[in-house]
Amino acid sequence: MHRPFEEALLRVDRVSARGLIANPSADVDAPRSLDAPRSLDALVVPALASIGARWESGELSLSQVYDAGVICEELVNELSVGTGTGTASRSDLRIGIVVLEDHHRLGKRMVQAVVQASGWSTVDLGEGLSVPTVVAAVRAHRLDVLLVSTLMLRSALLVRSLVDSMRISGLPTRVVVGGAPFNMDPTLAREVGADAWGASASDASRILNDLEEVAR
Ligand code: B12
Incomplete structure (x- = not known):
């Protein structure tokens, strides 16, 4: 049933x-x-x-x-409260959200809703973006944190190349990942070089709280 x-x-x-x-x-x-x-x-x-x-x-x-x-x-x-790119934010943390390569955007929408309901503003970079496009957007928006949602395993593995490209470009942005491939294999987030991993939309808020504490 x-x-x-x-x-x-x-x-x-x-x-x-x-x-x-x-x-x-x-x-x-x-x-x-x-x-x-x-x-x-x-x-x-x-x-x-x-x-x-x-x-x-x-x-x-x-x-x-x-x-x-x-x-x-x-x-x-x-x-959901909060769609698109929010305006008022509870802190100076510049937070972006993106779906890397694939087009499964529901997880991103739910994470964005919870994060914005918790008082942060997010810059919505969109879906289906390539690694070079995301790196350029991270630089342009001077993001402190990038929330990356993936559902296809291929996209989850691409986070490695995203993190490497950002580090080579000298970008200090923290990368937080989530989505089914990371939920299925809890070691994957570390393997692809992410700074943090969350299993649910509420986890995104918890992780942002922690990062905010560290930034203070
Ligand atoms: C709905 C769905 C679709 C919809 C997408 C609709 C949309 N607008 O998003 C449609 C029909 C379009 C679709 C298409 C395809 N799909 Co599809 N799809 C799904 C399905 C059934 C559900 C995904 C979903 O939306 N879940 C609900 C959301 C809310 O959950 P979530 O993303 O996991 O997000 C939650 C958490 O993970 C977390 N989270 C998510 N992101 C982040 C980020 C951060 C930072 C944090 C902290 C937390 C977090 O918070 C969210 C809320 O709690 C999954 C099955 C599954 N088991 O996931 C297959 C699935 C993902 N699809 C799959 C496939 C293969 C495809 C297609 C290739 C099919 C095809 N032959 O065309 C295409 C590819 C499209 C593309 N290029 O992206 C496969 C992927 C297999 C793989 N190993 O990569 C899956 C797993 C199905 C399967 N069992 O085979 N799909």
Whole structure:
């Protein structure tokens, strides 16, 4: 039996999906009271992971994965505070966020929502960017921290070349990584030279808090 939120996504039933985000306890095991970004985290991530696994096993089609992704993106955009590049920030830390090479942008949106809800401003560099483009953007925006989201293993491995290029260019920017490949292999973040790794959107806030402390 699959969870109600996952089934709502597969029926392309936006009304039920939205209702479950508003009242996550109606989904099996979902915590009772959560703020919007965290209730999205609790429902969206496991549902899409399961849908991805069912697609991989041949049970679902790519178009079903696509529709589920579109609905989740609509919900994230509707319910999240902070889209695009924020203005007011709680500190001087200049924070950028990017999806390296691939086009799975939901994780980035959720991280951005939580980080901005926690009071930081972010510079949204976009999705599908190459390593040289990201390095140029990091320099142009004089970023102190770069949050990198990846879902394809190939993109996660490219973080090594991103970190090396930034160090060769003399950029001191801290690189924080996240996304499925890093969740599957907790040693990967260190192997690709990242300064920190977070498993969830809330982790991004925790890591930024730590970096802010160090910068003081
Ligand atoms: C939805 C989805 C899509 C959607 C994307 C919609 C969108 N707008 O983003 C569509 C249908 C477009 C798609 C396309 C493809 N996909 Co796809 N997709 C998925 C799926 C099912 C869910 C991904 C998702 O959005 N999860 C929800 C988000 C919120 O979770 P998340 O990104 O992990 O983010 C959370 C945490 O990881 C963390 N986090 C994320 N980033 C960061 C960053 C920092 C700094 C921190 C601290 C934390 C953090 O916080 C987030 C919230 O908690 C996954 C399956 C899976 N297991 O992940 C496959 C998956 C990623 N896709 C896959 C593939 C192969 C593809 C395609 C190549 C398919 C094809 N043949 O065309 C294309 C490639 C597109 C491209 N070039 O990028 C594979 C990748 C395999 C691999 N080893 O690389 C997967 C794993 C499916 C599978 N099981 O095979 N996909």
